[in-house]
Amino acid sequence: MTQQTSPASKTEETGISPSLNLTNAPVPVVTGWERRWVDIRVKFTFLRTAMQCYRSPLKALATIRKLLQFKQAMNGRKEIRRCIKVEGKYYFSMYIPGYPSALFNQYIRTELNYISPHKQPVNRLQVLQLAVTNRCPLKCEHCFEWDNLNREETFSTEQLVQLVKKFSREGCAQFHLTGGEPMVKLARLTEIISQPGLKHEYYILSSGLNITEENALRLKKAGATGVIISLDHFDPVLHNLFRGSAHAYTHAVNAICSARKAGLVTALSLCATRSFITKANLWSYAKLARQLGVCFVQVLEPKAVGHYQDQPVLLTAAETDLLERFYLDINFDRACRDYPVFLYHGYHQRRLGCMSGGKRILYIDSAGHIDACPFCQTKSYEAAAIISGRLQIKDIQIGGCPAYK
Numbered sequence: 478m479t480q481q482t483s484p485a486s487k488t489e490e491t492g493i494s495p496s497l498n499l500t501n502a503p504v505p506v507v508t509g510w511e512r513r514w515v516d517i518r519v520k521f522t523f524l525r526t527a528m529q530c531y532r533s534p535l536k537a538l539a540t541i542r543k544l545l546q547f548k549q550a551m552n553g554r555k556e557i558r559r560c561i562k563v564e565g566k567y568y569f570s571m572y573i574p575g576y577p578s579a580l581f582n583q584y585i586r587t588e589l590n591y592i593s594p595h596k597q598p599v600n601r602l603q604v605l606q607l608a609v610t611n612r613c614p615l616k617c618e619h620c621f622e623w624d625n626l627n628r629e630e631t632f633s634t635e636q637l638v639q640l641v642k643k644f645s646r647e648g649c650a651q652f653h654l655t656g657g658e659p660m661v662k663l664a665r666l667t668e669i670i671s672q673p674g675l676k677h678e679y680y681i682l683s684s685g686l687n688i689t690e691e692n693a694l695r696l697k698k699a700g701a702t703g704v705i706i707s708l709d710h711f712d713p714v715l716h717n718l719f720r721g722s723a724h725a726y727t728h729a730v731n732a733i734c735s736a737r738k739a740g741l742v743t744a745l746s747l748c749a750t751r752s753f754i755t756k757a758n759l760w761s762y763a764k765l766a767r768q769l770g771v772c773f774v775q776v777l778e779p780k781a782v783g784h785y786q787d788q789p790v791l792l793t794a795a796e797t798d799l800l801e802r803f804y805l806d807i808n809f810d811r812a813c814r815d816y817p818v819f820l821y822h823g824y825h826q827r828r829l830g831c832m833s834g835g836k837r838i839l840y841i842d843s844a845g846h847i848d849a850c851p852f853c854q855t856k857s858y859e860a861a862a863i864i865s866g867r868l869q870i871k872d873i874q875i876g877g878c879p880a881y882k
């Protein structure tokens with residue numbers, strides 16, 4: 478006879494905090510009439526914003542039509558018929574500000590401007606990914622910051638605050654604060670996030686280390702919007718091996734539960750390696766994500782940079798094909814409506830090009846280089862030049878993504 482494992486003993490095995498109730502965590506997903514109502518309101522916001530930008534109903538409608546076509550091409554077959562609701566705001570991705578908000582309106586103004594330029598204020602960037610430290614106790618197999626880790630810190634907290642303020646002045650919807658492991662610098666994080674007068678969304682990209690219930694609350698009170706936690710396998714042993722830490726899985730799972738309790742938007746980030754990509758593994762991962770009640774899951778492809786330099790990690794066409802089919806199934810199959818929303822950047826990158834590359838998104842790494850993105854380490858400029866005033870943000874020209882034209 479098979480012996481049943483009680484939830485309590487499972488908790489002891491995994492080291493997951495007993496105070497964090499894993500099993501009662503539905504994904505805060507919005508479907509049905511509420512999703513349709515949100516859709517109507519969002520489209521009305523599009524229309525009102527486009528009218529302010531173009532002062533012509535015909536031009537406004539034509540530009541909105543193009544924007545919606547672009548969104549659908551990015552998503553796949555059509556609009557994803559579910560979104561996420563956290564503390565009264567609706568979220569469609571962790572790269573789009575929550576709705577309703579002034580940040581969302583500015584985001585839309587900026588997207589309209591990409592399609593048909595106008596004279597209203599727009600963001601220079603939609604997201605700045607900013608490494609706030611190079612310190613990290615982990616040894617992840619795929620780490621793209623590998624060559625920069627655990628050296629003398631590049632920037633002080635004051636300098637990072639200056640950088641954030643300068644990008645804020647040029648317009649930037651979100652700051653994604655990363656590292657290294659940013660949670661080893663909690664005081665620095667809260668100092669940056671809580672700067673008065675800066676109205677942005679802040680996400681923390683972390684392995685989950687140090688995101689206890691208390692620290693998640695500190696982030697929330699400082700003004701953080703959410704956390705993006707790396708979890709690269711549903712199997713604790715294999716995730717720990719991948720991350721080079723015996724406690725990585727426990728930290729990741731506890732971090733999600735603590736962040737959820739604190740009212741933060743939660744996301745998992747999966748580096749889908751060649752050995753991981755099977756249909757069964759992807760669905761097991763998705764089921765764990767649903768059990769954890771996360772809002773979003775982003776699927777990243779391994780790239781031969783950092784710790785993976787010169788290694789044959791790039792996915793084959795068959796592997797990306799499997800990922801694409803999974804991405805479409807989990808987002809569009811009606812039976813999957815209680816799962817988190819999945820993002821797979823490779824899907825739209827192969828069809829529409831990359832949204833990063835210094836256009837919508839820019840990356841400042843932990844050595845202070847300004848890169849097209851974490852994977853395309855172009856080292857195009859030095860962030861120190863922005864701080865000193867030698868480089869103006871408006872003069873940054875990276876010329877798009879070097880990988881996906």
Ligand code: SF4
Nearest residue numbers: 613615616617620657
């Ligand atoms: S990937 Fe992140 S958590 Fe892992 S070693 Fe690199 S900086 Fe640390």
